Amino acid sequence: MIAKSRYLLILILLVIVPSAMAGVKETKHNFTSPTYSPNAYFWGTRQVCVFCHAVHNADQTYGPLWNHEVNGAQSYTMYSSQTMDMNQSASPHNGSLICLSCHDGTIAVNSLSNLPGPEAAGNYGTPGGPGLDVDGKLTSSSTAFVGTDLSDDHPVGITYDAGKDNDFVPKAGNPTAYPDKLLYQGLYVECTSCHNPHDNTYSDFLVESNDNSALCTRCHTK
Ligand code: HEC
Ligand code: HEC
Ligand code: HEC
Numbered sequence: 237m238i239a240k241s242r243y244l245l246i247l248i249l250l251v252i253v254p255s256a257m258a259g260v261k262e263t264k265h266n267f268t269s270p271t272y273s274p275n276a277y278f279w280g281t282r283q284v285c286v287f288c289h290a291v292h293n294a295d296q297t298y299g300p301l302w303n304h305e306v307n308g309a310q311s312y313t314m315y316s317s318q319t320m321d322m323n324q325s326a327s328p329h330n331g332s333l334i335c336l337s338c339h340d341g342t343i344a345v346n347s348l349s350n351l352p353g354p355e356a357a358g359n360y361g362t363p364g365g366p367g368l369d370v371d372g373k374l375t376s377s378s379t380a381f382v383g384t385d386l387s388d389d390h391p392v393g394i395t396y397d398a399g400k401d402n403d404f405v406p407k408a409g410n411p412t413a414y415p416d417k418l419l420y421q422g423l424y425v426e427c428t429s430c431h432n433p434h435d436n437t438y439s440d441f442l443v444e445s446n447d448n449s450a451l452c453t454r455c456h457t458k
């Protein structure tokens with residue numbers, strides 16, 4: 237009996253351990269390998285984090301140790317509707333700009349501020365896969381393409397204020413861990429409110445399961 241339960245324990249551990257260790261490299265945000273990125277990957281690349289972060293000479297303007305090219309002057313068509321009550325900025329904040337720098341299709345996915353090896357900006361690897369054009373930009377045929385027209389997407393660039401609308405859950409403090417880290421810098425609704433770029437446990441890189449619309453009702457009291 238003891239031996240059997242030991243086997244059972246080992247079996248359980250074998251099942252649990254890999255999922256506990258799931259990280260960026262097991263997601264579509266690993267652009268090094270056709271295994272995880274059936275649409276978008278880059279031949280000749282070996283590093284995963286470097287597409288978004290650099291350990292040295294990073295650009296702190298947009299995100300933590302940020303390494304992907306961002307065009308701060310890019311204009312976006314924002315969501316608009318008559319029933320919006322909260323303040324919306326004229327353009328998304330950094331918590332969305334860093335995602336859109338790849339997902340709006342205007343900048344190559346492999347355009348980095350600091351390439352591995354030489355200390356220089358440039359393109360890392362050669363584009364492969366059907367979701368990318370020859371320059372490494374996401375094409376509109378990719379399911380990952382969001383574009384610069386955000387008028388048909390959940391609003392971003394919103395300063396969250398439940399005081400302006402009774403249909404929202406009041407939020408206080410600035411939780412730093414998912415899934416409670418819903419507001420970028422504790423203030424704004426941005427892409428990072430709903431998505432965690434490192435973890436695809438709940439698919440679509442969601443910060444938590446959206447079964448029974450649990451994610452939506454963290455903010456909406458609908
Ligand atoms: C596709 C882009 C992308 C890749 C690849 C990526 N990250 Fe990130 N990372 C981000 C974004 C975006 C943020 C900012 C998230 C936010 O502000 O909510 C971030 C934030 C972080 C942070 C600080 C905040 C936190 O979540 O702890 C750390 C640390 C980090 N990344 C480490 C890594 C490491 C290590 C790797 C590689 C194993 C990696 N990242 C790969 C996009 C990426
Ligand atoms: C360095 C470029 C880059 C950055 C930065 C980046 N992404 Fe991505 N992301 C991609 C590419 C390319 C794909 C498609 C990969 C594929 O299909 O093989 C993708 C896939 C996704 C997918 C899955 C889409 C699908 O078709 O299954 C989601 C969701 C997503 N990204 C959200 C985000 C969010 C949110 C952020 C910011 C927090 C972000 N990404 C930052 C390049 C990026
Ligand atoms: C209010 C929450 C929320 C915000 C904010 C949000 N997303 Fe999403 N996103 C989702 C959900 C939920 C899904 C899954 C929807 C589905 O499967 O149709 C999704 C799916 C996606 C996908 C997969 C393709 C698709 O259309 O289904 C991409 C890519 C994506 N989001 C990128 C972004 C980017 C980039 C931003 C910021 C500009 C963003 N998201 C902001 C909730 C959000």
Ligand code: HEC
Pocket residue numbers: 316317318319320321322323390391394395396397401418419425429430446449451452453454455456
């Ligand atoms: C991080 C908080 C947050 C999350 C999570 C969230 N929303 Fe929102 N949502 C908002 C805010 C804030 C607005 C803008 C409200 C305003 O200005 O009155 C909004 C606006 C909307 C609107 C447009 C309302 C209008 O008046 O035009 C819809 C529809 C919506 N959300 C649906 C969803 C759905 C569906 C989900 C789950 C996938 C979701 N939201 C998740 C915060 C959130």
